[in-house]
Amino acid sequence: xxxxxxxxxxxxxxxxxxxxxxxxxxxxxxxxxxxxxxxxxxxxxxxxxxxxxxxxxxxxxxxxxxxxxxxxxxxxxxxxxxxxxxxxxxxxxxxxxxxxxxxxxxxxxxxxxxxxxxxxxxxxxxxxxxxxxxxxxxxxxxxxxxxxxxxxxxxxxxxxxxxxxxxxxxxxxxxxxxxxxxxxxxxxxxxxxxxxxxxxxxxxxxxxxxxxxxxxxxxxxxxxxxxxxxxxxxxxxxxxxxxxxxxxxxxxxxxxxxxxxxxxxxxxxxxxxxxxxxxxxxxxxxxxxxxxxxxxxxxxxxxxxxxxxxxxxxxxxxxxxxxxxxxxxxxxxxxxxxxxxxxxxxxxxxxxxxxxxxxxxxxxxxxxxxxxxxxxxxxxxxxxxxxxxxxxxxxxxxxxxxxxxxxxxxxxxxxxxxxxxxxxxxxxxxxxxxxxxxxxxxxxxxxxxxxxxxxxxxxxxxxxxxxxxxxxxxxxxxxxxxxxxxxxxxxxxxxxxxxxxxxxxxxxxxxxxxxxxxxxxxxxxxxxxxxxxxxxxxxxxxxxxxxxxxxxxxxxxxxxxxxxxxxxxxxxxxxxxxxxxxxxxxxxxxxxxxxxxxxxxxxxxxxxxxxxxxxxxxxxxxxxxxxxxxxxxxxxxxxxxxxxxxxxxxxxxxxxxxxxxxxxxxxxxxxx
Amino acid sequence: xxxxxxxxxxxxxxxxxxxxxxxxxxxxxxxxxxxxxxxxxxxxxxxxxxxxxxxxxxxxxxxxxxxxxxxxxxxxxxxxxxxxxxxxxxxxxxxxxxxxxxxxxxxxxxxxxxxxxxxxxxxxxxxxxxxxxxxxxxxxxxxxxxxxxxxxxxxxxxx
Numbered sequence: 001x002x003x004x005x006x007x008x009x010x011x012x013x014x015x016x017x018x019x020x021x022x023x024x025x026x027x028x029x030x031x032x033x034x035x036x037x038x039x040x041x042x043x044x045x046x047x048x049x050x051x052x053x054x055x056x057x058x059x060x061x062x063x064x065x066x067x068x069x070x071x072x073x074x075x076x077x078x079x080x081x082x083x084x085x086x087x088x089x090x091x092x093x094x095x096x097x098x099x100x101x102x103x104x105x106x107x108x109x110x111x112x113x114x115x116x117x118x119x120x121x122x123x124x125x126x127x128x129x130x131x132x133x134x135x136x137x138x139x140x141x142x143x144x145x146x147x148x149x150x151x152x153x154x155x156x157x158x159x160x161x162x163x164x165x166x167x168x169x170x171x172x173x174x175x176x177x178x179x180x181x182x183x184x185x186x187x188x189x190x191x192x193x194x195x196x197x198x199x200x201x202x203x204x205x206x207x208x209x210x211x212x213x214x215x216x217x218x219x220x221x222x223x224x225x226x227x228x229x230x231x232x233x234x235x236x237x238x239x240x241x242x243x244x245x246x247x248x249x250x251x252x253x254x255x256x257x258x259x260x261x262x263x264x265x266x267x268x269x270x271x272x273x274x275x276x277x278x279x280x281x282x283x284x285x286x287x288x289x290x291x292x293x294x295x296x297x298x299x300x301x302x303x304x305x306x307x308x309x310x311x312x313x314x315x316x317x318x319x320x321x322x323x324x325x326x327x328x329x330x331x332x333x334x335x336x337x338x339x340x341x342x343x344x345x346x347x348x349x350x351x352x353x354x355x356x357x358x359x360x361x362x363x364x365x366x367x368x369x370x371x372x373x374x375x376x377x378x379x380x381x382x383x384x385x386x387x388x389x390x391x392x393x394x395x396x397x398x399x400x401x402x403x404x405x406x407x408x409x410x411x412x413x414x415x416x417x418x419x420x421x422x423x424x425x426x427x428x429x430x431x432x433x434x435x436x437x438x439x440x441x442x443x444x445x446x447x448x449x450x451x452x453x454x455x456x457x458x459x460x461x462x463x464x465x466x467x468x469x470x471x472x473x474x475x476x477x478x479x480x481x482x483x484x485x486x487x488x489x490x491x492x493x494x495x496x497x498x499x500x501x502x503x504x505x506x507x508x509x510x511x512x513x514x515x516x517x518x519x520x521x522x523x524x525x526x527x528x529x530x531x532x533x534x535x536x537x538x539x540x541x542x543x544x545x546x547x548x549x550x551x552x553x554x555x556x557x558x559x560x561x562x563x564x565x566x567x568x569x570x571x572x573x574x575x576x577x578x579x580x581x582x583x584x585x586x587x588x589x590x591x592x593x594x595x596x597x598x599x600x601x602x603x604x605x606x607x608x609x610x611x612x613x614x615x616x617x618x619x620x621x622x623x624x625x626x627x628x629x630x631x632x633x634x635x636x637x638x639x640x641x642x643x644x645x646x647x648x649x650x651x652x653x654x655x656x657x658x659x660x661x662x663x664x665x666x667x668x669x670x671x672x
Numbered sequence: 673x674x675x676x677x678x679x680x681x682x683x684x685x686x687x688x689x690x691x692x693x694x695x696x697x698x699x700x701x702x703x704x705x706x707x708x709x710x711x712x713x714x715x716x717x718x719x720x721x722x723x724x725x726x727x728x729x730x731x732x733x734x735x736x737x738x739x740x741x742x743x744x745x746x747x748x749x750x751x752x753x754x755x756x757x758x759x760x761x762x763x764x765x766x767x768x769x770x771x772x773x774x775x776x777x778x779x780x781x782x783x784x785x786x787x788x789x790x791x792x793x794x795x796x797x798x799x800x801x802x803x804x805x806x807x808x809x810x811x812x813x814x815x816x817x818x819x820x821x822x823x824x825x826x827x828x829x830x831x
Contacts, residue, residue: 006701072701073691100687107703150715159713183714211702231797245797291717292798294686301684301797305717317717 036067108208271599328359507614
């Protein structure tokens with residue numbers, strides 16, 4: 001083995017203003033203290049930006065990161081993370097994508113790429129091992145995502161080049177534009193494609209042929225078969241792995257509807273009648289599934305290509321749609337037109353839009369229309385309705401589909417308003433419009449509902465990037481993994497934890513998930529396998545981190561806990577510096593005050609406070625202000641962060657930490 | 673005799689075969705040194721693994737001046753590195769480009785079917801690569817062809 005660990009060992013800094021490209025060794029201390037991915041991203045963003053850094057400015061940074069697992073044989077490690085300050089929410093932003101781009105960046109020899117400054121003319125970054133060039137992208141500007149891919153492949157004369165790029169949505173600064181890699185994989189949330197578009201960076205194209213090592217090869221050999229087994233019929237969760245391989249994530253549509261948690265009609269309810277037979281996994285598999293796909297070296301293989309076989313959109317073909325997209329463009333509008341769904345997914349993919357925010361911003365407008373806040377004259381003559389009768393789905397979804405394209409190009413005043421996302425659009429509209437913008441801290445709620453799944457309410461409220469499902473969501477209560485709950489938390493708690501309508505202990509559970517995913521997003525594992533199904537837990541990380549990195553201290557749960565808390569607290573500190581307070585740890589009133597009107601969870605609302613107390617207790621936040629504890633920041637190794645926050649009066653010496661009287665053993669004291 | 677069979681229609685393009693191969697053979701995580709490579713056209717959404725076919729009448733064996741290429745018990749074409757002089761003639765005559773020369777190592781790299789237990793097939797999650805008796809495979813293919821032909825006849829009959 002040539003290399004002593006699985007890091008590439010170098011990083012790239014590209015200044016788009018003066019076109020300077022620097023390659024430097026990745027600082028050992030940075031790797032040791034933050035591992036990779038969001039961890040390192042948080043540190044760099046904290047150090048190199050401040051509260052005055054506007055998301056859309058030359059000063060904002062856009063960082064593409066990998067972790068120690070990318071490009072290794074570890075199953076489900078194809079992802080890369082992008083970190084910046086979000087132009088959609090104004091807060092911290094991280095988002096990741098699978099595919100092949102992340103591992104290729106490491107094979108080219110780089111752990112991460114920092115993009116800074118702003119170019120006058122469109123450019124793209126080309127990396128071929130040691131060759132790094134900024135090339136003109138004038139001829140690519142305005143091109144869709146697949147067109148851009150094909151043109152760059154031709155230009156560099158290699159179909160195997162891995163490309164992350166933006167589409168016209170990013171160029172036109174739609175606030176929820178995403179970065180698309182390997183054609184159809186999206187760095188979806190928080191509008192990172194908009195940052196890229198502002199900086200006039202059309203794409204990053206990478207080719208790499210170098211190799212990586214493993215720190216502890218013997219242990220790797222020993223444990224590898226155990227990991228691989230989890231993806232075979234011998235594995236504990238084979239049933240779920242196999243469902244994902246057969247159906248992809250749209251297997252979730254049926255399961256979520258069964259528990260009344262499938263967002264329907266702009267989060268009005270969580271149940272869509274007859275979903276199983278119209279938009280569920282069987283109809284999608286039978287009518288649209290075309291071909292199997294996968295990310296790099298994946299054990300689960302949940303990717304697939306869908307197509308439209310008849311009607312107006314015949315021939316439309318794209319990867320996906322994932323569950324979140326299914327929900328955003330069917331039940332969200334009460335539509336059963338799956339042809340329109342595949343078309344919407346395709347349009348978002350080729351223009352580079354986040355399907356979740358796109359669907360929910362349009363459904364926000366539809367509800368404003370229904371409530372009379374918007375008239376036909378306000379919407380540019382668009383009849384923006386929810387579907388009244390299933391047979392009208394086709395006609396109404398046609399309006400939605402044409403609106404997607406209009407948003408991308410800002411065709412009229414109304415579509416330019418929707419380019420801002422639902423929160424800002426509601427502010428412009430004024431009046432009661434905010435009631436129908438279903439977001440938390442600026443990010444539109446994704447394909448979940450906290451009313452039938454209480455712990456999710458806390459997840460939405462405390463997430464650093466707003467209402468998302470990937471930063472602290474617990475699937476253990478959601479999908480009822482009793483066996484795993486029993487293994488992790490013991491007999492006493494299993495029934496309370498498995499009850500998704502019971503708020504007790506869920507603050508602890510969500511807090512644990514947040515810590516877990518901070519490591520998952522730093523190593524860069526996929527959420528499938530760590531969230532759903534729960535193939536890996538902290539006990540696995542105690543092996544995995546030292547095997548690949550050689551950082552032996554992380555085989556000790558106490559050190560691992562410090563690492564996780566360091567990343568979680570630093571991200572939160574980033575938001576605190578921007579002005580985040582306890583008020584931000586809250587939910588949209590739709591989830592806390594409007595009982596769910598139909599379905600299995602009828603009558604439920606989400607009671608946030610008891611969970612928030614548990615969460616504050618674990619994180620040692622001040623109950624009055626939501627500010628972090630100085631002592632705690634110092635304990636996890638963030639002395640300098642504590643110092644800076646202290647100067648700004650944003651840290652508390654003796655925080656008032658709420659007590660709940662409930663007993664919870666922290667994972668770091670449970671795991672051996 | 674078992675053969676390494678490829679069904680490109682099943683290939684998801686994950687490249688597990690590449691990385692498993694190179695880690696097994698070279699003890700490094702470097703797909704560019706792999707004996708098997710997956711090539712894809714993401715624009716069309718298709719991919720195919722390419723690896724030595726272990727030809728019955730193998731040009732590499734026929735042309736090797738030192739007799740370094742030979743056939744082993746598993747019917748695999750393998751290299752005897754003791755005899756190999758690194759002339760690269762085999763890389764020229766191979767019609768498929770599946771024998772490569774590593775300038776760093778100064779030697780020929782080619783698939784040897786892992787002594788009858790190819791890791792690429794073992795790791796393939798979709799069954800695009802399988803190591804088994806080829807007959808079953810071709811019968812399966814013939815059955816599919818028959819089904820297509822029959823359905824065409826039936827639909828013609830109806831007209």
